Amino acid sequence: MLRAAVKLTVTLVTALLWQPLLGADWQSEIQNSQLNFAASFQNLPINGRFKQFSVKYTTDQAAQPVDLQVRVIVASADMGNTEFNTEIQALDWFNVADHGTAVFTGQRFEIAPKNKAGIAFIAHGKLQLKGIEQPVTVPFSWRPIDHNQVSMSGELSLNRTDFAIGQGEWATGDQIGLAVRVWFDVRMLSNHD
Amino acid sequence: MSLSSNSTEGHASKESTEQWSWLSKLFHWATALLIFIQIPLGFYADSLRLSPFKLDVFVWHKSLGMLVLLLVAVRLLWRIKSTIPAAVAGTAGQKLLAKLAHSVMYGLMLALPLSGWLVSSATNFPVKLFWLIPLPAISGPDEALKSLASEIHEICVFALIIVLVTHIGAALWHHLYLRDNALKRMWF
Ligand code: HEM
Ligand code: HEM
Numbered sequence: 001m002l003r004a005a006v007k008l009t010v011t012l013v014t015a016l017l018w019q020p021l022l023g024a025d026w027q028s029e030i031q032n033s034q035l036n037f038a039a040s041f042q043n044l045p046i047n048g049r050f051k052q053f054s055v056k057y058t059t060d061q062a063a064q065p066v067d068l069q070v071r072v073i074v075a076s077a078d079m080g081n082t083e084f085n086t087e088i089q090a091l092d093w094f095n096v097a098d099h100g101t102a103v104f105t106g107q108r109f110e111i112a113p114k115n116k117a118g119i120a121f122i123a124h125g126k127l128q129l130k131g132i133e134q135p136v137t138v139p140f141s142w143r144p145i146d147h148n149q150v151s152m153s154g155e156l157s158l159n160r161t162d163f164a165i166g167q168g169e170w171a172t173g174d175q176i177g178l179a180v181r182v183w184f185d186v187r188m189l190s191n192h193d
Numbered sequence: 194m195s196l197s198s199n200s201t202e203g204h205a206s207k208e209s210t211e212q213w214s215w216l217s218k219l220f221h222w223a224t225a226l227l228i229f230i231q232i233p234l235g236f237y238a239d240s241l242r243l244s245p246f247k248l249d250v251f252v253w254h255k256s257l258g259m260l261v262l263l264l265v266a267v268r269l270l271w272r273i274k275s276t277i278p279a280a281v282a283g284t285a286g287q288k289l290l291a292k293l294a295h296s297v298m299y300g301l302m303l304a305l306p307l308s309g310w311l312v313s314s315a316t317n318f319p320v321k322l323f324w325l326i327p328l329p330a331i332s333g334p335d336e337a338l339k340s341l342a343s344e345i346h347e348i349c350v351f352a353l354i355i356v357l358v359t360h361i362g363a364a365l366w367h368h369l370y371l372r373d374n375a376l377k378r379m380w381f
Binding site for chain 2: 041042043044045046047079080081082083084087169170174175176
């Protein structure tokens with residue numbers, strides 16, 4: 001009986017200690033997460049953020065990325081002003097009526113040179129936005145907060161015309177720039193604990 | 194209302210020859226010109242549907258408006274430093290009214306650009322004045338503040354229009370009816 005209990009405890013403790021090496025599924029926690037973007041006018045930033053999105057991430061035994069999926073509810077874009085928020089939903093911009101979600105899927109992962117923020121990776125994948133799919137590269141850092149919480153952060157730049165965002169009279173970058181900066185800091189929770 | 198009825202106030206004859214300084218005149222007419230552009234330009238910009246053109250018109254409106262703020266600030270400093278002509282002959286009530294109208298116009302010429310600047314900042318929309326100088330934001334994105342500032346901006350516009358009608362009317366009345374020096378001393 002005692003032997004069995006000790007054995008069980010040892011097994012459990014070992015399992016717990018080995019946990020990070022067994023691979024894990026991670027899921028974003030929206031309250032502590034941010035997905036921001038900055039369009040520009042006259043080369044000055046106009047900041048916005050997506051209020052609804054989710055990130056799913058899977059690591060293998062060696063804590064290396066094997067899967068990354070980001071889903072963004074495009075209509076949750078908030079540019080700090082009801083007028084803009086309504087405007088960007090329209091056909092020329094995000095056309096949320098037809099394309100409500102944007103999805104990034106990581107297909108190949110690379111370890112980036114180490115930086116201060118933690119372990120860094122580069123996810124090569126495809127971004128589907130406004131019904132258009134384009135290859136996109138997302139660099140991100142992976143910084144542990146505690147045993148089952150990690151902060152995932154990174155920054156990239158997209159060209160809005162690659163996704164037909166800002167069409168018609170807005171298509172030239174003369175006023176509203178073509179480059180859109182995207183940056184994120186997402187709290188990821190492991191579903192093992 | 195004639196000069197003789199004011200002889201008790203002493204300065205009547207001196208007043209009639211006094212001129213505004215060259216710089217004061219320049220400030221007055223430059224601002225007047227800008228205000229005459231700004232009021233229709235503001236209504237026009239506001240009436241447009243959102244388009245690249247509208248954004249351009251607003252860059253002009255904001256640029257000229259901030260220029261008014263700069264001019265008025267320098268003008269007020271100049272007004273403190275320089276000697277200004279004594280009031281044009283008139284009853285005590287008229288002088289008071291003129292003084293009041295002038296003060297209110299100075300106040301509105303400050304309040305208009307400042308409230309406009311606040312609208313612009315609270316809207317979360319950046320701007321480069323004359324496509325050159327980035328206008329710093331004086332508030333973060335804030336819809337309630339934007340509505341309030343927008344309300345103030347509009348009230349100031351209507352207040353200015355009312356005072357201006359009086360002001361221009363008074364200037365014309367002096368010039369055409371009283372045939373005194375009031376307008377001439379502000380002209381070149
Ligand atoms: C056709 C248009 C205008 C005419 C004929 C006119 C005429 C005059 C005249 C004759 C004076 C001198 C008053 C005096 O000597 O006591 C004056 C002063 C003044 N005007 Fe105008 N004006 C015009 C437009 C404007 C505009 C658009 C503004 C600005 C909103 C303005 C603001 C002022 C102010 C603040 C003063 C007082 C100057 C001081 O005491 O420092 N005026 N104006
Ligand atoms: C001499 C100064 C100014 C005058 C006479 C003026 C006049 C006007 C007028 C007549 C309107 C349309 C009516 C209204 O919606 O209120 C307007 C709107 C507007 N003005 Fe100005 N303005 C001045 C300065 C500025 C400045 C300096 C800015 C920004 C930096 C600005 C920003 C705006 C904005 C954003 C609107 C849009 C309507 C709103 O949301 O209130 N204005 N202005």
